Amino acid sequence: MSSNNSPPKGGEGSAGDVPRSAASFASAEPTNRRELSAYLTGSAVLFAAYFYFIAWIHLYFYYRELGISLMSLDIPIYYFIVYAYSAIDRSSIDTYLLVLAAVFAFSILDRSWSVDRIPFVDIAHRVLLTGFLLLLFIFGYALARTQGLRQANDARLGKILYPVHLAFKDVSRSPVFAEIIVADRNFELSLITETKDNVYILREPTAKSAVSPIAFTYTLARKDLSYIKVDLLSEGYSDSQLCGIPPVCDLIRFITEPTNEKGFVAR
Structure with a gap:
């Protein structure tokens, strides 16, 4: 009668499943x-x-x-x-x-x-x-x-562009330069954008209550300009304009504004 010293079959399966599962x-x-x-x-x-x-x-x-x-x-x-x-x-x-x-x-x-x-x-x-x-x-x-x-x-309408003033190195090079200088004196020029080579200028009538039926866009080479002066005009920003997202504005205002001794935001 032979004795079986091996572990039970079920035990073998249970012990073997652990490392395989891990x-x-x-x-x-x-x-x-x-x-x-x-x-x-x-x-x-x-x-x-x-x-x-x-x-x-x-x-x-x-x-x-x-x-x-x-x-x-x-x-x-x-x-x-x-x-x-x-x-x-x-x-x-x-x-x-x-x-x-x-x-x-x-x-x-x-x-x-x-x-x-x-x-x-x-x-x-x-x-x-x-x-x-x-x-x-x-x-x-x-x-x-x-x-x-x-x-x-x-x-x-002049709401987002800054007024600009230009100075040319040689006004006699083009009759358009003289036209732009006259418009500059009438405060009709605004800066649209600029690249490393060109400057894009918008000319609108001074009355900005409505969009003019006609306007002009000038593409000027930087090499023709001696300097560009931009007028930074601002009437200040409200909290909503600074933030843009009302719920975030309220949270930022709560964090940044000083509080009184009772823990309420000081007004």
Whole structure:
């Protein structure tokens, strides 16, 4: 009669499962990290593409209304992602809420659903995500175009551009220079933008109560100018103008304003 000194079969299986289970958890953790990193990277690239698109549309319509080709400004590509915020910043608080809702909706639609194993649901899920991304493009185009045209209108009204004064090295080189000097004396010139080679000047009538039916944009070479003087005019900013987002303004005001001994904000 032979004796079996080996451990019970069930015990062998239980003891053997422990290291295998630990190894599976150890291998699953970096896999999950890689999946999360890939997801975040893909989402960041997607939203960067949207921001670039919104900024390009915004700047295109803004400069087009002022008679300037966007291609002539040589704006670096990475600047467009930053400029995209100006299209949103000039909007109401409702636009901020819509952007947050869009991000939340994207995070829901872009993830895998437990019912995706059903063929019809999987197809509907993909159609919903595709339609949502297309709606984002349409909404982004409408928002950027509207804000670009509105900003150009504000520029024509003298709300956002600074008055500028120019001095030419040789006025006799062009009859246009003499025309610009006369407009300068009448305070009709404003600085639109500038590059390393050119300066773009807007000439509007002095009456800024309404957009003039005609205006002029001058593209001047820097080499023809001896100096440019910009008038920095400001009547001061309110709290809402400094911050732009009312809830954030209230929080900043609560943090930065001094408090009295009772702990209330001093007014």
